[in-house]
Amino acid sequence: MSGIKNNYGIRLGLVIVLAYGLIALFAPWLAPADPLHVQMSHKLELPSWSYPLGTDHLGRCVLSRLIYGTRTSLLYTLAVLASVFAISIPVGLIAGYAGGRIDQAIMRLIDVLLAFPSLILSLAITAMLGPSMPNLLLSFAAVWWAGYARVIRSVVLQIRSRDYIQAAIASGSSHGTIMVRHILRNAARPILVLASVEVGTILLAIAGLSFLGLGAQPPVPEWGVMLSDSRPYMQTEPRLLLYPGIAIMIAVLGFNLVGEGLREQRKDARAA
Amino acid sequence: MKVLEAIGLSKVYNPRHSWLGRSGREPGLTAIDGVSLSIAPGENAALIGESGSGKSTLARLLLGLEKPTFGRVRYRGIDYTDLRMKDMRGIRSKLQMVFQNSYAAFNPMFTVAQIIDEPLRNYDCDSVEMRTQRIREVLEQVGLAASTAHKYPHELSGGQLQRVGIGRALALRPELIVCDEPFSSLDVTIRKQMVTLLQELKDQLGLSYLFISHDLSLVQRFCDSVTVLQRGRIAERYSSVHLLKHSSHPYTRQLLAAVPIQHPAQRKTPLQVQSNHY
């Protein structure tokens, strides 16, 4: 029963994610206008044939900004995910595999990092380094790897205790070979599931920090930036906030559906 | 000269010596406690003892898969207790193991060919043809069809998996194979086939075995000497298994009285000797 339900969820999620991916990929062809083109004579126009979702306070095409915003958001989400995993995978792998003091030292560091609310910590780091997208990326990676490393370590610990690791040692394989060929290969799937569950959260956090002015900087088309740009017009032109809000919401929904679906499937597979 | 010699081996698990945390040591769990043991070339040594007595732990210590807390291990007089992973390679190829739980003993992502190939590629068998040839040879030795090479562990039966395990152990032409309850999950007929297989391999290749088992009838048929392990210590040792039935040691008598079991999970009442140890 639940398998079928999840299946629909995961399919809907995949459709959404795929649609966003295609929009991001083909943004230049899909967008009706240049997302950066300012036309003060056309500001705050209602939807029309030439501007399907109207224009913003600088007369820019809202639809085009949304479409290019997809590109920005997905790109940065991927970049954050990649940099977070670039740190957390090796750290988690080494902590779980080496054990002993190395593991203990790493775990204490992780405990300390996790004692802070991660969003506020990355906010503080970005504010300190100066608000910009690369700095945001850096602050995310610096803070968020800890939680992932901890989960990855526990996956590694589980695999490490299997007899085939002992067998690999008896076969004369080196630590490096064992970590990559045996542990990482078997950990890849749970790590992927972990990633898919968290994509939505990261996307939301990026938009949130951009909204606060700490991430993408205007005039870059980005959903969080669009939200903060439109804030002064909340009363008179609420639709300007609605569009990026909905774009974010559907994106997060799509990623979460896929993530949860994968996680459920994994649970079922393990129970079977 | 003895193929394998262990002197005063002990293994203590979890003696916490954390820094930044609690200071001082906590007493750990002593899984092996002062065990000495030796195996001569061509010997079929048996190691018996109830579940949790430390048989698998001892096996791992003997093969250098884990470092003992105290004691030494020697292969033909060469002490390898303190050797680092890469310095042990030479000795590793001579001492191999067939693991207790055949399902956990194989990387689920590897095919049978890759499983047997792993030791080969680690020991300077650079040419792919030579390795493929050796894999074919080994599969034949353990009585598996050549087509098994492309199967994954989950596609094989328990008996076939156990043969793959023996094949992996044979690949490097070892002198000693430690078999950790190799047949506990197999039914009686297949168990007989496997014993015959091990006997044939021994006759062909001049192997020594350290045979860990719950099945005393099997041990009495197949093995020469026998060591009885109780709570990590040697309770008794006989140079001939036939002396085992005359033992007056209460623990051994209890092991002898226990009906041979198919699988530890099927045992209804655990042995009473060391119930505090579970």
Ligand SMILES: Nc1ncnc2c1ncn2[C@@H]1O[C@H](COP(=O)(O)OP(=O)(O)OP(=O)(O)O)[C@@H](O)[C@H]1O
């Ligand atoms: N890696 C480990 N860490 C901590 N304790 C361990 C570890 N391995 C084994 N032990 C403990 O050492 C004792 C001996 O375990 P071992 O697996 O060697 O027993 P065994 O004789 O092989 O039992 P069985 O017949 O069930 O396989 C047990 O109490 C076990 O809990």
Ligand SMILES: [Mg+2]
């Ligand atoms: Mg065991």
